Amino acid sequence: MHSPFPRSKTQMENYTKVAETSMPFARRYLPPKPFEALKMMRDFSKEVAEITDEHGSLLDFIDDADKVADAEEDVKRRDRMKERLMRLREAAFRMEDVIDEYCIRVKEKQPQHGPRWAASLSKTVHSIKTFILRLQIACKIPDEKSVVRDEKVGFERQYFLEKKLNSSRENKNVTFNQLRMDPLFMKEEEVVGLAEPTxxxxxxxxxxxxxxxVISVVGIAGVGKTTLAKHVFDRVHQYFExxxxxxxxxxxxVEELLRDLVRKLCKERKEDPPCKISTMDRGFLIEEVRDRLHKKRYVVLFDDVWNEKFxxxxxxxxxxxxxxxxxxITTRLEKVAVFCKKSSFVKVHKLEEPLKDDSFRLFCRKAFKYGSSGGCPEELKDISLEIVRKCKGLPLAIVAIGGVLSQKDDSEKEWRLFSQNLSSELKRNPDLNIITKIIGLSYDNLPSHLRLCLLYFGMYPKDYEIESERLVRQWVAEGFVTHEEGKTLEEVAHEYLLGLVRRSLVQVSSFxxxxxVKKCRVHDLIHDMIRTKVKDTCFGEYIGGGHDQSESSESVRRLTIQANNDLNRRIKRSHIRSIIVIPGKKEELLSVHLVKKIPKDYILLKVLDFEDCGLLCVPKKLGNLIYLRYLSFRGTQIKVLPKSIGKLVNLETLDIRQTQVCxxxxxxxKLRKLRHLLTPDSVSSSIEWKDIGGMTxxxxxxxxxxxxxGVAIREVGKLKQLRVLRVLCFGGEHITLLFSSIxxxxxxxxxxxxxxxxxxxVDLTTTSIISELRxxxxxxxxxxxxxWIPQLLHLERLTxxxxxxxxxxxxxxxxxxxxxxxxxxxAYEGKTLHFQPGGFKKLRKLNLEHLWNLNSILMDETALQSLEHLNLKGLDELRTVPDGLQHLKKLKFLLVLSMPTLFVKEIDRIGKDQHWSINYGYM
Structure with a gap:
């Protein structure tokens, strides 16, 4: 029979130490009256549920109050509102901390396993610690709820929130409509750089x-949608009745929109609108419009549509x-264009390409009285080009900045100073902050979860290309993503990203x-808007890299740190939940002081990202970060992972790719919540696969x-959530075991x-895969x-x-x-490959390599009609160009590598008159 007590002095000391470490918390948080403590514990679950709901309500309140503050024209009053909002945000941070502490340290904390006597004692100690932690949390909840209620009531009384909110929305719409008037009154000769889309x-x-x-023009704010649509409208409307x-x-x-349409149609025909138009309901107005358009060919331009139900x-x-x-229709939202498909034919033009060669001409037209690039004084040409480059081809910015500079003296020194302080000018100059206002409307129009996701781009520098997988995993770790039935959190997050792309707020770098989406970024001016929101809302802070931090708050939730920074600024450590370290110069190593500081001072982190930084070793006290969900050492110089990695029981992503860890x-x-274990290939031989099956x-x-x-594949077969599987050293004896696991x-x-x-x-004809393989x-x-391969209906890539x-x-x-x-x-020993009529309808890329006996390729006229890339490599017997190559209407690129001389000569001769380009592997 096992004794319920420790047998050795060392074991006794260890358990005593555990109990003693819990006592200070008890002394600090134990209420003076035992009956109050019992009541708190009885109502504990209810209190946690209430503070969780109240936290969500508080975030909505802050969101609305923030809009009111932004719309306030009195600077001093706005500053007071922002200061009060800051206190509310800090209260929201504390509420979130209480909820996190409950979820991680109480709700999911389990006693350690071991011998029966040890398990019994461990369970007892665990129960005591859990009681103390619950009591500690229970004591915090009333105080936080009280602070929040007082601040909310005070804000509402002082600033009449609901009335102000409605007023701010109306004012913003009025301001926005005023800002939109210029493109509607441009003359044809003033339109620059839109010849092709026109x-x-x-x-x-x-x-x-x-x-x-329905013809929809979709694009980012300020890219010239209205200018293009109005320009085309003016050119063609005379040909419509x-x-x-x-x-x-x-x-x-809807009623006012229809009234406006009736008035415009009446004005065009020089008629008076119906006298009762102001009192007509929707049904009568619809009939009125239909009567005026009946049997007439018409064109109507609806400018700046935001609502998909429009x-x-x-x-x-x-x-x-x-x-x-x-x-x-002009719109920033792709879903507006898509929505029209339900009852009409739709054409969509995405105005994504920024102005290039025409940027400078447009700038000169606004900045100089001569109205063309020829009017730019020679001494201002270089600095003008620099300013234009900073606008990144966005017409809204070029026009606004050109207009401001047209009022300045032609002084090279003054213009250079303006260029150096352009970010500040965009914020404080009333003639320029219209840019931020127009772009900011897209942010205001987002649902709350997408706002958080968009703000995360502010944690990265300008022009930073972010891999979508990295981004969505960080969103998940932050808690931005809501679970949807039948989808992983990462799949939902990818939909969020696509939502931002379709709203023209995020640009896709590669598909x-x-x-x-594989990689993405945001336009510089959207990044400026995001950075302002990030700072104002305490969402995060960028330290280093020349960023001005003079106005930053002590209370921020996230930090981005340039690698050569030691993090000596005064920041409330208890609020920090994420740290992203951005690489400095290539030769710079990460500050040793910073590396040691993070796991000691910022133990509540959820995200810690060292990707591509000069990190030499893992922090010794890494195991302190028990809240951590996302940890990346990718692209660093680390060689060893410490055993303390097992303490990170909430970790969801561990990325050690491109490191020296073997x-x-x-x-x-022990990491039972881990979803993504991303390692160098060399690591696989070190894994004890017999333990992997429990990481479900x-x-x-x-x-x-x-x-x-077969132990490895048996254990892997227990991983029902697996998305990617690579099997090495496969032998015929493993067929049944492998495919039953798959x-x-x-x-x-x-x-x-x-x-x-x-x-x-290997005979795979007796096996089968019933799966969603891509x-x-x-x-x-x-x-x-x-x-069974041809039966894989969802298969996209086959090698x-x-x-x-x-x-x-x-x-x-x-x-x-x-x-x-x-x-x-x-892969094929035959002499001929025949692409038959209508075959491979969706195939976009075809690679044929080292097919030693192949001497002819036949492509029927209706085969491969979507093919864009054709790669031919090492086909030693192929002397003639594929028969039917001329039928590939969508072919863009042909790679010819290590091919016979006769083939190269013939393809070179034919390719001169084709729409596709040839790469011979040395270009």
Whole structure:
């Protein structure tokens, strides 16, 4: 029988130490009256639920109050409001801290396992500690709720929140509509840099189908949507029997919109509007519009539409008599254009490309009285070009800044000083802060969760390209993402990112082949707006890199630190939840003082990101960071992960890619919440796979080496949430075990199987995969294509390597509905590949490499009609150009590498007159 007490002096000292460390908390938070303490504990769960709800309500209140403060014109009054809001934000921080402390230290804390006597004692100590922690939290809750209520009531009384909020919205709309007038009254000769989109839109308006068509111009604020649409409208409206231009406000009413349309149509025909138009209801107004448009070919421009339901409100009035009538809509929101598809044909022009060569001409037109680039004084040319570059091709900025400089003396010194302080000028100059106001409307129009996601771009420098995977995992760790049934949090976060892209707030730097965002950034002027919001809301702070921190608050939630900064500024450590370290110069190493400071002073961190910084070793006290959810050492110089990594029980993402770490400590198995284990390939051999099966939330893991006993794949088979699986050293004896495990992984999206050195044939025809696979990579000798591959309806990328197939695989693969990329390398022993009629409808990239016997490729006229990239490498017997290459209308790039001389000469001759470009591998 085991004793319930420790057997050794050392064990006794350890348990005594645990109990003693809890006592100061008890002495500090124990209420003076025991009955009050018992009541607190009885109502504890209810109190936690209430403070959680109240925290959400407080954030909504702060959001509305912030808009009121921003709209306040009296500077002193606005500053007082902001100061009071700061106290509310700090209260919100404390409430969030209480909720986090409950979730992590009480709700999910479990006693440690061990021998029965130790487990019993551990459970007792755990119960005592949990009681003390619950009591500690219970004592905090009433104080925080009281502070919040007092501050909220005080703010409402002092500033009449609801009335002010409605007033601020009206004022903002009035201001915005005033700012929009200029583009509507521009003369044709004043329009710069829109020749190509003008021709496209003119063609859409004049030509095309008989049915009513909606033409949407979508783009970022200030990119010139209104200028383009009005310019085209002016060019074509004379060819329509009726025309009208309507400016749509954010707070429009359908009735007023219809009245405006009736008045415009009456004015055009020199008629008086109906005398009772001001009292007509929606039904009568719709009939009035339809009567005036009946049997007439019309064009209507609706400028600046924000609400996706706008088309539902207006479409029934815009009669479709099949006479080539057209509606033009300008909007920042792609979903507005998409919404129109439900009952109309739609054409969408994304005005994404900034002005390039025309930027300087537009600037000179505004800045100098001569109105062209030729009017720029020689001594101001360099500094003018510098200012134009800072505008990043955004017409709104170019026009506004040019207008301000037109009022200054032609002094090179004065203009250079203006350029150096451009960010400050954008904030304080009333003629320039209209830029921020216009851009800021997009921010104000976002739901609260997307605002938080957008603000996160302010944690990175200007022009910083962020990998979408990194960004969404940080959003998840921050708690910005709400769970949706049937989706992972990361999948929901990707939808959030796409929402920001479709609102023209985030620019995509690169897409995947399927069109998924891979890297993204925000425009410099949007970044300026975000940085202002970040500072005003205490969302975060950027330290180092020349940023002006004179106005920054002590209470911030997140820090971005330049690598060479020691973090000596005065900041309330208890509020910090995220630290992102940005690389300095290449030769600079990360401050040792900073590295030691983080796990000692900022123990409540949720996000800690050292990516690409000169970090040499992991902080010794890393295990202190028990709240941590996201930890990245990617691209650093670390060599070892400490055993204390096992203490980070809330960790969801661990990224050690591109480091010198070659072994993962066995303590990793304690991280039961880990979803993304991202490591160098060399790490896989060090993992004790027998312990991995308990980490059931894992979605991404290192490559798995198949061993003789199959333990690794059995354990991996328990990971039901796995999205990516790479198997090495696969042998024929493992077939049944591997595929039975794979079929348990209902969420698996990418599978890569690589055989060991022996080249024996692997028979996969007796297996099958019932899955949602998107990517499949087989490096095996097959000889015969498995019949289950063509049945993978969602497969987008297929790679076959060293397969030595004897039959043409194209016959089986040609009808796969989702296939985008096909790669065959050492995969086929035949002499001919035949792409049959209508085959590979969606294929965009085709790689054919080292097919030793291949001497002819046939492409039927209707095959491969989406192909954009064709790579031909090491096809030693292929002397002639693929028959049918001329039919590939969408082909853009042809890579020809290590090909026979005769082939190169022929493709070079043919390629001179084609729409695609050729790369011979040395360009």
């Amino acid at each position: 021709e496209r839109l003119t063609d859409w308006l004049a030509m095309g189908r008989e049915e009513r068509t 009726c025309h009208a231009l309507i400016t749509v406000s954010q707070s429009y009413t 088309w539902d409100d207006i479409q029934s009035a815009l009669i479709d008599d099949k006479n080539k009538s057209r509606i033009i 995947s082949m399927k069109g998924k 072994k993962v400590p066995k303590e990793i198995k 939330r894992l979605q991404k893991i290192p490559q798995v080496r198949m061993e003789g006993d 079929n348990e992984m209902e969420h698996l999206q990418a599978l890569r199987i690589e055989k060991s050195d022996d080249r024996n044939v 990517k499949l990579f087989l490096d095996l000798k097959l000889e015969k294509l498995p019949n 076959l390597r060293h397969s030595d197939l004897t039959n043409d695989p194209l016959e089986s693969l040609k009808d796969m509905p989702s296939l985008l990329v096909l790669s065959l390398s050492h």
